[in-house]
Amino acid sequence: MKKRVVRALVTGAGTGSSANLIRALRAMSPKPHVVGVNHDRFFLRLSIADANYLTPDPDGGEFTDALLEIIRRERIDVVMATNDNVVKVLSDHRRRYKIDLLLPRRETIDLCQDKYALTEFLRRRNVPVPRTFELKSLRSLNGIFARFSNEGLLWCRTRRGSRSLGATPVANIAQARSWITQWRDLRGVKVSDFTLAEYLPGRHFMVHSLWYKGTMLRTQAVEVLSYFAAGNNPSGIFSMCSLAKTVAAPEAVKVTLRAVEALEKAPTGAFFVELKEDADGVPAITEINAGRFPSGVTALLAVGRDNMVASFAAAAAGEKVSVAAEPHGSAAEYYMVRDIDAVPAVFPAEELLE
Structure with missing residues (x-):
């Protein structure tokens, strides 16, 4: 029996992430029909998909409506997200989709997008994770460093975000305070969004x-x-x-x-x-x-x-x-x-x- 052509929709069209996915999809036999979407009209010009659509920003309320219309028009079988923001939007509105998004549970996605909460969840279940502490305020730094007993570097990063957002090793309290306040003052990242963990x-x-x-x-x-x-x-x-x-x-x-x-x-x-x-x-x-x-x-x-x-x-x-x-x-x-x-x-x- 001849296999049908899978019709796939890939978000973030024009980015390296989407291109990698599309090239991998095209190894299928028969080759799929790939539709790319992006809210950035400039990146969309770089897309290697078979058809492309400009959508509203995923962070806005109109994105899901637009995506559902594209799925209907293009008879899409599978949606593949390329970043955590879109995964979150798909997850939150999953009941509106008539196709199988093949997503983990909503609770799983929300937990994994908070790195500190995930670390605590896994630690309680004896899954190996680095010792990690959340920062309540800059005054918390003294107590956190004391818990590590001068063991060397600590790993400082934000509990949410991708691409190593706010991540760096720090050797002492002064370095940690300077790094965190710089992100607070220049990028508006809250002090309480940071964690400190053992350096691996x-x-x-x-x-x-x-x-x-x-x-x-x-x-x-x-x-x-x-x-x-x-x-x-x-x-x-x-x-x-x-x-x-x-x-x-x-x-x-x-x-x-x-x-x-x-x-x-x-x-x-x-x-x-x-x-x-x-x-x-x-x-x-x-x-x-x-x-x-x-x-x-x-x-x-x-x-x-x-x-x-x-x-x-x-x-x-x-x-x-x-x-x-x-x-x-x-x-x-x-x-x-x-x-x-x-x-x-x-x-x-x-x-x-x-």
Whole structure:
């Protein structure tokens, strides 16, 4: 029986995140019809989708109405969000959609978008997370630093937001106070939006898993090797990687699956988990992005026959999707390298020896 063409809608059309998703979708057979949407008319000009629509800003009330009309007009089967703001909007209005959004529960999405609340939730369930404290006021700094007993660097960041918003290592109270007040005074970020946590110096993993009604279809671990603009910020770390590789990381995968199963009894959808190792090599979860694919390493999730992006689209479209041949991730080592204004390149490790 001839398979029908999946009709997919991708938000953030024209951005690198949307382009990565679209290229992964086009590995499907037959190739899907892809519709791109964006509220920014300039980025929309860069879209590689088959059809494109300008929408209202997702933060406004008119976005959902516009999206529903596009879905109706284009006969869309699957919607794929590219950032947490759109995931939140889709989640909050999920009952208005007649198609399966393949999203985790609303409570899960809201929890994961508050990094401190998520850390506390996982800690109470014995899932490894860094010791983390919320900041009530600048006066809280003395007490928080005292709890760490001069153990070295602490990691300072905001409890909400993406792309390493407000994140930096700090060595003492003076540095933390200066960093936080600068964000408060120049960017309007509240002091109470910041947290301080133990600094994890080890390897940085991204583990993505795809679930359908309690069945884990596939997971894949990726190790981040270098970052964009690493030399332009105090930490040398940024949420966007420039070089990464697929790895077999059984401990990181184990922690990831424990976390997802703690969040949901019957998980459904995409879960993107970031972890760092402590000084002893034990991975701990630093954040979870529920309901979307990562913006940077999507190409590594589409390698080979177990294309996770294609599996998501097929499942959302109502097709039967089997558990991957290697459900806990491929042991084959693939590298992904990317740069600004360049299409990400993926190649097997053996090509480095040619």
